[in-house]
Amino acid sequence: MEAAMGLMRRMPPKHTETALSALLSLLPHHSSDLLSQVDQPLQVLCDVDSGKEFILCEYNRDADSYRSPWSNKYHPPLEDGPHPSAELRKLEIEANEVFAIYRDQYYEGGISSVYLWEDENDGFVACFLIKKDGSKNAHGRRGYLQEGAWDAIHVIEVGPEEEGKSRYCLTSTVMLSMTTNDVSSSSFNLSGSIRRQMNADLSVAEGHLCNMGRMIEEMEGKLRNSLDQVYFGKTKEMVCTLRPPAELVQMRLPES
Amino acid sequence: MSSDEDGESREVELSHKQKLEIAKWFLMNSPPGEIQYVAKDVKAVLKDENVYAAAAAEAFPLYNKSHMICLQLPDRSGDVLITSFSEIREDEYLDPRTAQVAVVDHAKQTCVEVRPASDEELPSAYVEEYRAALDAETSKYVSEAYPKGVCSVYATSGKYVEEPGSDFELVVVILASRHSPQNFCNGSWQSIWNVVFKDELHIVELRGKLQVGAHYFEEGNVQLDGKHECKDSTVFQSPDDCAVSVVNMIRHHETEYLTSLQTSYSNLSDTTFKDLRRKLPVTRTLFPWHNTMQFNLTRDISKELGIGK
Structure with missing residues (x-):
């Protein structure tokens, strides 16, 4: 398993799906570990009832069907697929509505889905998903990207309420890929994925959705910032180490 | 749940050829300078020395050539680049500067021997x-x-x-x-x-x-x-x-x-990153999570007035 994760850390992020399916076929007895530890690009289906698209993941899957957050129905139809309790479903509906507005304000397009389910410890788990195609043929408002994909997966475990507080454990992954072709003969692609965790004990006075939303907003900001500043910055630094820009060459001392 | 069935159907033992192809794929997709690390992990995942050896024998020469790795000649007289242009045989590469031919061990990524180049090679x-x-x-x-x-x-x-x-x-x-x-x-x-x-x-x-x-x-x-x-x-x-x-x-x-x-x-x-996700919302303030009722309200009103969706 350690070796498998080692490979996932080295393979080009744009080949994540191929690498994962190769590992699944080599290590069938680790399939559930692999599927829970390796995030793969999100897929989308259209809800036949509402006509709206929803995102597929392990958390809304049963057998080969996926539950839509809009109609609460499995696609393709499935008898006795699990559904959240009525109370949780109410929160799920609200979360989907609010998260869609949040998504639109930050992403100016894209698709979002939220799934909730009960866990064993009297609490619940929520999964917030966002998929954005920022290429100029899709939802890229400014048209800078030949190809651009952003997939965000946020899983929050919410503990039972004690003395007006709950414990929230958030695990977030962002996968992205950006390709620009300034000139026809040149292409520039950056792709990658990072995963982070954040825990908090918060008062539930304003409601779970408010707490979860704020944590996700903060986390997304942090992930975006570290991709932009740290991760892309490191690759840029590497390029400048390989071939320093002219101004740096002139500044170097003769003996170096 | 079908995950068990999936698990079982995946249990079907992969053929030698399938394993070989997978091992080669991982090796060939190693980032610059990382094939030895990938090789170690591939070996551990495969648990099959024969398949690994066969995959390494095919993948290393291709990787070394496409990444044009540079190997030091054993007598330190210079370096040889592993490229398709310098290839004489699969394990022999010409260094035109010193007019020598290096014999290389692809999997170890070392040069084991040098010999003077023949006239036809120059x-x-x-x-x-x-x-x-x-x-x-x-x-x-x-x-x-x-x-x-x-x-x-x-x-x-x-x-x-x-x-x-x-x-x-x-x-x-x-x-x-x-x-x-x-x-x-x-x-x-x-x-x-x-x-x-x-x-x-x-x-x-x-x-x-x-x-x-x-x-x-x-x-x-x-x-x-x-x-x-x-x-x-x-x-x-x-x-x-x-x-x-x-x-x-x-x-x-x-x-x-x-x-x-x-x-x-x-x-x-x-600019570019903004087409994926903005730093701040279009409203330029953090999202009003404490006041999401306002959205429901606006929507109800627009519904009543028959505007919007």
């Missing part, structure tokens, strides 16, 4: 004059532009041409790589310049393919993949004059490409 004296002049000029440029760069110039087609009157082709290869696994960062820059000397037209045509890759993987996995192609041409002159003008063109195009890479990076934070 270009004619006439072509060699152009090759050597270009090699000297390129080396000078590479030592100025790349802190850890290596280069080589190979005679490819028409290498036995003995006097003016026929076309011939040289290939300039430039490689700069940096591996710092302790800093979770690896990268490489490679340039391949085809230089075609056209006798009758009296011109020298230049075609360049530049490729730069970087991998940063501290608590994540982010990779840069940049590619660029360009063309240029100059007048067919004496070996020394050709070398100077060809290297001038190479310098010009590579500097320009570096500048365009920097522009791509500087556009990234300000």
Whole structure:
């Protein structure tokens, strides 16, 4: 398993799906570990009832069907697929509505889905998903990207309420890929994925959705910032180490 | 649940060939300088020495050539680049500068032996004059532009041409790589310049393919993949004059490409990234999670008034 994760850390992020399916076929007895530890690009289906698209993941899957957050129905139809309790479903509906507005304000397009389910410890788990195609043929408002994909997966475990507080454990992954072709003969692609965790004990006075939303907003900001500043910055630094820009060459001392 | 069934159907033992293909795929997709680490993990995942050995025997030579790895000659007389242009046999590569042939161990990525090159392995004296002049000029440029760069110039087609009157082709290869696994960062820059000397037209045509890759993987996995192609041409002159003008063109195009890479990076934070996700919402304030009722309200009102959806 350690070796498998080692490979996932080295393979080009744009080949994540191929690498994962190769590992699944080599290590069938680790399939559930692999599927829970390796995030793969999100897929989308259209809800036949509402006509709206929803995102597929392990958390809304049963057998080969996926539950839509809009109609609460499995696609393709499935008898006795699990559904959240009525109370949780109410929160799920609200979360989907609010998260869609949040998504639109930050992403100016894209698709979002939220799934909730009960866990064993009297609490619940929520999964917030966002998929954005920022290429100029899709939802890229400014048209800078030949190809651009952003997939965000946020899983929050919410503990039972004690003395007006709950414990929230958030695990977030962002996968992205950006390709620009300034000139026809040149292409520039950056792709990658990072995963982070954040825990908090918060008062539930304003409601779970408010707490979860704020944590996700903060986390997304942090992930975006570290991709932009740290991760892309490191690759840029590497390029400048390989071939320093002219101004740096002139500044170097003769003996170096 | 079907996950058990899935699990069982996946239990069907993969054939030798399927395992081999998977192992090769992982090895071939290793980022610059990381194939040995990938090899270790592939071995652990496969748990099958025979399949691993077969995959390594096929994948290493291909990886070494496509990444143009640079190996030190055992007598330290120089370096040899593993490229398809310098390949004599699968495990033999020519170093034109020292007129030696290196015998390499692909899987260990070392050079085990050197021997002098035979006459057939070297270009004619006439072509060699152009090759050597270009090699000297390129080396000078590479030592100025790349802190850890290596280069080589190979005679490819028409290498036995003995006097003016026929076309011939040289290939300039430039490689700069940096591996710092302790800093979770690896990268490489490679340039391949085809230089075609056209006798009758009296011109020298230049075609360049530049490729730069970087991998940063501290608590994540982010990779840069940049590619660029360009063309240029100059007048067919004496070996020394050709070398100077060809290297001038190479310098010009590579500097320009570096500048365009920097522009791509500087556009990234300000503009490009915004098409995926903005730093702040369109409203320029954090999302009003405490007051999401307002959205429901607006929607109810618009519903009542029959506007919106």
